[in-house]
Amino acid sequence: MRYSEDRIVIYRELFAFAAIIIGDGCPTKRAPGYAEQGKDAVVTGSDTDQQLVQRAQRGELRAFDLLVLKYQGRIGTLVSRYVADPGEAEDVTQEAFIKAYRALPKFRGDSAFYTWLYRIAANAAKNHLAAKGRRPSADVVIEDVESFEQSDLIADAGTPEALAMGEELYKVVESALAALPEELRAALTLREFEGLSYDDIASVLGCPVGTVRSRIFRARDAVDERVREQLEGSSGIR
Amino acid sequence: MNTNDKDLEALSALMDGEVQDLELRRLLVSVGSDTELRARWRRQHMVREVLQERRLANTGIDVSAGVAEALSDGSSVGRGPIWSVAVAASVTLAVVMGGQQLLVPEDSVVTPFAVSELGGVVVPVGGAQPIQASLDTQSVPLQVQQSDLNNRRSVETAALYERLASDRYRKLSERHSAASAPIHPAPYITHARAAELADESLPDE
Structure with missing residues (x-):
């Protein structure tokens, strides 16, 4: 584990050094969907969302399906904070996604898709409780949600089981990363931790963009193999 | 590289917002018939989540099939x-x-x-x-x-x-x-x- 964290530091230094060599100080152009959060870089994937949302707005259910697969865990976690019963929480989560799809024509892209989806889910959960004459199962305040994308609430794993699962999976991923060949790990690390675009990674690593894309894919492929084994052996993940 | 690998590579690039429109169109067609692609997409996002946050959201929930079924009854986006x-x-x-x-x-x-x-x-x-x-x-x-x-x-x-x-x-x-x-x-x-x-x-x- 320590090994991997050291590697991340090394790649950050490598990136900074390469930026100087490139000559314009720093290739400040970040990848689509990249956002700064305090000192840490976070890849949000909002550009991917935008592509999928635009297609879903044209009626492509498969594009919306990918958004559901991407966000159902987080939305489910949010809903579970309101609705204690797992079955009801799943129903409300499903209802939230259906409402979001129906309302897609009203989504103009002024905010991130997830921000918008989050609000729909929170409203659905509150309405569900109101209809049942109940109060939220947790002390959740979402009225002031302007900055909730940076809030821990969104990423909150919720249950201790989910937290343990996350920690376990983190170890597996870290171990898989450490076992990657150098060039694959470099490409994936620069993407996931620095949020660099493929163009910038190509500049840093001195290889064609197509090679970057291929390396990132092969790195993810290798990590996925380990993750899949882990998840299949886990009863908590369907 | 076989066709499936091409789709998987495109899926990886889609995560990074690095796919062209034509490629995305082809990928979405494949997603409709390839359950492994859907599963891979979900796992890749879980990996990103744990890498960046060291924790994982609710993994015991999967409403994708229910949502797809409900929407396929009236699949066009509400006008x-x-x-x-x-x-x-x-x-x-x-x-x-x-x-x-x-x-x-x-x-x-x-x-x-x-x-x-x-x-x-x-x-x-x-x-x-x-x-x-x-x-x-x-x-x-x-x-x-x-x-x-x-x-x-x-x-x-x-x-x-x-x-x-x-x-x-x-x-x-x-x-x-x-x-x-x-x-x-x-x-x-x-x-x-x-x-x-x-x-x-x-x-x-």
């Missing part, structure tokens, strides 16, 4: 009440216009439409009355003879246009139903549900 009203209005307009043409009295002299520039040729326009074009594009109505022959022709013409209008109305109705069906489970519930939809407080962006 909203305004769209439905527009379609209904166009149908109404078509019916009214068609009906007006059929209600022209047989013995009336109709103000002619603009005449085509085909000199000396009788051109039936709009199904109203035959008119004759002049060389200087002036509109010149034909003298309507009130003979039995003409009356019979008028009746036949009216019957013909009635059939045409009826066909047009039927086709527009079908289009209206087709447009409304994916949004609303039953035809003509559209406007009744508009109020219901308005009550659902969708968030501002």
Whole structure:
């Protein structure tokens, strides 16, 4: 584990050094969907969302399906904070996604898709409780949600089981990363931790963009193999 | 690299917002029939989540099949009440216009439409009355003879246009139903549900 964290530091230094060599100080152009959060870089994937949302707005259910697969865990976690019963929480989560799809024509892209989806889910959960004459199962305040994308609430794993699962999976991923060949790990690390675009990674690593894309894919492929084994052996993940 | 690997690589690039539109289109087609692609997409996002946050959201939930099933019953994105009203209005307009043409009295002299520039040729326009074009594009109505022959022709013409209008109305109705069906489970519930939809407080962006 320590090994991997050291590697991340090394790649950050490598990136900074390469930026100087490139000559314009720093290739400040970040990848689509990249956002700064305090000192840490976070890849949000909002550009991917935008592509999928635009297609879903044209009626492509498969594009919306990918958004559901991407966000159902987080939305489910949010809903579970309101609705204690797992079955009801799943129903409300499903209802939230259906409402979001129906309302897609009203989504103009002024905010991130997830921000918008989050609000729909929170409203659905509150309405569900109101209809049942109940109060939220947790002390959740979402009225002031302007900055909730940076809030821990969104990423909150919720249950201790989910937290343990996350920690376990983190170890597996870290171990898989450490076992990657150098060039694959470099490409994936620069993407996931620095949020660099493929163009910038190509500049840093001195290889064609197509090679970057291929390396990132092969790195993810290798990590996925380990993750899949882990998840299949886990009863908590369907 | 086989086709599946190409899709998987495209899926990886999609995570990073680095796919072209054409490639995305192809990928979405594959996603529809390849469950492994969907599973991979989900796992890749879980990996990103744990890498960046060292924790994982609720992994015991999977509503994707339920959502897809619910939406496939009426899969087009809701166009909203305004769209439905527009379609209904166009149908109404078509019916009214068609009906007006059929209600022209047989013995009336109709103000002619603009005449085509085909000199000396009788051109039936709009199904109203035959008119004759002049060389200087002036509109010149034909003298309507009130003979039995003409009356019979008028009746036949009216019957013909009635059939045409009826066909047009039927086709527009079908289009209206087709447009409304994916949004609303039953035809003509559209406007009744508009109020219901308005009550659902969708968030501002």
